[in-house]
Amino acid sequence: MTAAELLPLPDDYAEVLAALKDQVRQAQVTAQRRVNTELIGLYWGIGRQILLRQEAHGWGAGVIRRLAEDLRAEFPQMRGFSQRNLQYMRNMASEWGAEANVPQLVAQLPWGHIRTILDKAQSPEEREWYSAAAVEYGWSRNVLMNMMMNRSMQRTGxxxxxxxxxxxxxxxxxxxxxxxxxxxxxxxxxxxxxxxxxxxxxxxxxxxxxxxxxxxxxxxxxxxxxxxxxxxxxxxxxxxxxxxxxxxxxxxxxxxxxxxxxxxxxxxxxxxxxx
Known part of the structure; x- marks a missing residue:
C-alpha cells in the first residue's frame, strides 16, 4: 500500500471525488461532441463544394475519384476521404439543402448515422423524422437501422x-x-x-x-x-x-x-x- 493510500482523508473526500469524476466524464462527452460537430462541418463543406462544381462545371466521377486520391495523399492519417465517402458528403449537402452552414440537427449526428439515413430514407420527411429521433433518444447506428428497416415512422401513432x-x-x-x-x-x-x-x-x-x-x-x-x-x-x-x-x-x-x-x-x- 502506498503512502498516499495510507493518508487520512477528509470527510467529504468521496463526495468531491465523485463530483470531479462526473466533471471529467462530462468534459469527455462535450469534447467528443465538438469533434463530431467539426468533422460533420468539414464533410458538409467538402460536399457543398463538390455539389456546386458538379452543377456549375459538370464534375463527374473521374474528378471525384482524383479528388479522393489527392486528399488521402495529403492527409494519410484521415480515413474519411474515399471516393464513396466524398459522394456521401455531396449527397448530404444536396439532400439537406446546400446552404452555407450545416443544419444544426445534422451536425449532432455521427457520420455513420448520416450515411444510414441517406441510404434508407425515402423522403425529406423521413430524413427529418429519423434524424430528430436519433438525436433526441440517442439511438445507436444499429438501433437507427432497425427503426428505419421496420418503418417506425409510418407505424407510430x-x-x-x-x-x-x-x-x-x-x-x-x-x-x-x-x-x-x-x-x-x-x-x-x-x-x-x-x-x-x-x-x-x-x-x-x-x-x-x-x-x-x-x-x-x-x-x-x-x-x-x-x-x-x-x-x-x-x-x-x-x-x-x-x-x-x-x-x-x-x-x-x-x-x-x-x-x-x-x-x-x-x-x-x-x-x-x-x-
Missing part, C-alpha cells in the same frame, strides 16, 4: 384505440403518438399457432428487443400484475410505464385476428391500454 373518447384532447394525442400499428416482433422467431402465454414468455425472454420495438420512453414494470377493482381480481399480461408521458400502458396479449374491442382505455381511470 396509427394503432386503433378509443383514446379520443376517454382522454382529454392533449392526453389523447400524446397517448396515440406512442402506439404503433402493427408492432413488429419477428425477432421472437415464432411461427404458426402460438398460445398467448408462449407469446408473453417470448417477449420477456427478449425484453431488450421488446422495449426497442415498443419505442423510446417505455420502461418494463411487470407481467401478470395483479389488480383488484371493486372486489374483482384482474391480471395484466404486461405492464409498462412511459417515462415522458408519466402514464402506465397495459399490454393485453391476444392471438388471432384483431377485434375492435381489444383496443381501449381502462374504465376505472387507472391506466390506458393497448392491444
Amino acid at each position: 396509427t394503432a386503433p384505440s378509443n383514446f379520443t373518447q376517454h382522454l382529454a384532447a392533449d392526453d389523447s394525442e400524446l397517448a396515440q403518438q406512442v402506439a404503433k400499428d402493427p408492432y413488429a416482433f419477428e425477432f421472437l422467431g415464432l411461427s404458426g399457432e402460438v398460445a398467448e402465454r408462449d407469446l408473453e414468455q417470448a417477449l420477456m425472454d427478449r425484453i431488450v428487443e421488446t422495449l426497442r420495438e415498443m419505442g423510446p420512453g417505455f420502461a418494463f414494470v411487470g407481467r401478470q400484475v395483479h389488480l383488484e377493482v371493486d372486489g374483482d381480481d384482474f391480471y395484466l399480461d404486461l405492464l409498462f410505464f412511459h417515462v415522458e408521458q408519466l402514464r402506465y400502458f397495459v399490454i393485453e396479449l391476444k392471438t388471432g385476428k384483431f377485434q375492435p374491442e381489444f383496443a381501449g382505455y381502462a374504465e376505472q381511470d387507472v391506466m390506458p391500454s393497448a392491444a
